[in-house]
Amino acid sequence: MDLSLSDEQKQLQEAAERFVRDKYAFDARRKIAATERGWLPENWAQFAELGWLGMAFSEEDGGYGGGPIETMIVMEQFGKGLVLEPFLPTVVLGGGMIARAGSAAQKEALLAPMIEGKKQFAFAWLERQSRYNLADVSLKATKEGTGWSLSGHKGVVYNAASADEIIVLARTGGSAREPKGLTLFVVDAKAKGLSRRDYPTQDALRASELTFDKVSVGADAVLGKVDEAFPVVEEAVDRAIVALCAEATGCMDAINAGTLEYIKTRKQFGVPIGKFQVLQHRMVDCFTNAQEARSMTLMASLKIDDKDPTVRAKAASGAKVQIGKSGKFCGQSAVQMHGGMGVTDEMAVSHYFKRLTMIDLMFGNQQHHLTRYSNLAMAA
């Protein structure tokens, strides 16, 4: 057993730290969030140049042969800076599904340019009724000549406005909520019949509601096998969950550091408020929570490549439960210890709190993953 980072991984960590320090000071982030896209193309180009867009993919897929630990390292730093560039939807989800299920032609047409920073993706799975059930999909794809016609609605699709291609989870067979009968399609973001309603999210990211009105795609738009997309999606989402957990650990480190600094400097009753035992113990609990979150994230990152899907799913759900719990504790505590300042827009603490809260709601909250973990553990 060895839990230390390799020299290459340490360099990656330093490079990511440097990026956040140089480009994501709090005021700089506010400016990036206010741009039309909500992220900066120059930063994306820098990711490509640094090799971050290809680091987790195998060499035969045109990547640099890294894996989940590399993703974890970068996502953690992104969490510290509340980075806005669409790494998760493009690289972890989009790139991940193409690498897993794509044909050689699709990898060449989609993955290679993504690694070069020339293509971005969005993943459209959620519908109004889905909640956290990945199989609760009713957007319909019907055969149309040699290709397909897609009609229906998708919601809260991150990065849809910037994406070149939308990866859409559609029902091609089976009954409602049946895992079998789901198919992934790669759809041109500018396809005829596809309309968007764009909006910012609570944490300053960008998402969209998508309406598909008889969107025609060719047979080559199918990613993987017809009717067999569910295992691909479930694995991709588990990987995205672990990446989100890493981001959350970065958020917790940052929010804890900011709070510690605040209680050392803010004076009331003639002393820094950090002299009061009730705040000292709460601060200790914040650090303990962040440690647990880091541990569970590391464990999940190490297990996510396991051949057994149950091992993988339990690790992802277990980490998500921990992140939900720790993120809530650190976020709420940081706000409380900042007093009134903690609920203002001008302080960074409220922005980390919002991101941590949204991470809990993405791909299943604490309660959902506790149930999922419990069902898997009981079945064993």
Place this chain on the structure above:
Amino acid sequence: MDLSLKPEHKAFADEVRAFARENLSPATREKTFSGKHYDRDDHMVWQKALGKKGWLAYTWPKKYGGPGWDVTQRFLFENVLAEEGAPRILPFGPKMVGPVIYTFGTEAQKERFLPGIRSSEVSWCQGYSEPGAGSDLANLRTRAVREGDHYIVNGQKTWTSFAHWGDWIFCLVRTNMDAKPQEGISFLLIDMKTPGVTVRPIIMTDGAHHVNDVFLDNVKVPVENLIGKENEGWTCAKFLLANERLGIAEVPSSKRGVSVLRKIARIEPQDGGTLADDPAFTAQIADIDLQVQALEMSELRVLSTMAQGGAPGPEVSTLKVRGSEIQQRIAELTMEAVGEYAQPYQPGMLFHDTNETPIGPDHAPPAAPRYFNMRKTSIYGGSTEIQKNIVSKMVLGL
């Protein structure tokens, strides 16, 4: 001992309900149930209607123009209005400065200020906190120096709710720099139109503007605006804070929150049914429901003691602590009920009258912002930490 209502109290509740249905604008009511922010008119039109009826200052004795209600009537009044979707009565005039004025003010001050508070013609805001005086309120630095028949006031107040709507501000100011912190403080009423008063908005985490910084730069205040004696303002301050803590538990609105949450659970889809079919979720609603009941009964026990001539003791701090935790938990569960659709940020749906359709269900837009915003309840009006200090010292003698 009896929990049931007498016929005259039932008739009273019916009268309050009829009044609310007649006078509360449907648009305001809709905002309450959908969780949107009120604008100034939502509050003022409603408060003026209450004022005209003689019900705005509903906790006041008859002597000062209040209705002189008993504890049961107050309880019914608050609950019926919450059920009907009325905005809370802004407390700064009728619940905070009003009682201070009729308890500590001169006859002239009562005559001058109480009518405007009762009718809501004059809006008030609270000048207590300062950048260096939050939990440590007695550390306040705003100075008032006597010059002839005026005070000259300099300093900064912060977290001042609705200062941008306020006609007057009641301020704690330091009139003796040499005395112990709590001994050199005075309670001063300041007309917001006086030269030297500047209001700067503070934007909250949900994007809302409720609170402000108030800067006081050589503000000239007539000596007759001093309430009570000079340097004895801390007595008024404490009296006001004890009153504030009693109402701040917000039990009626939490009861409404639980019933709205159950409605949302019956609408929110999950696995082909609704969230109401999920025992793991509904048990959490039941848990908070019971916490609300415990809080309500505790509050009623305090009110019952007060009705027999007792004053609210330091134990009301426990009501404030639990009341804020409960409000926060209800907001949290409501956001969790909405799930992924709590993520879109929809300020248009929160702050403006709009014909836009919301993204997701109608109850989605305010869910996350309200959760973020409700974190303030364990901070304002004396933080949870301060309330617990009060209880451990004053109640438990630790």
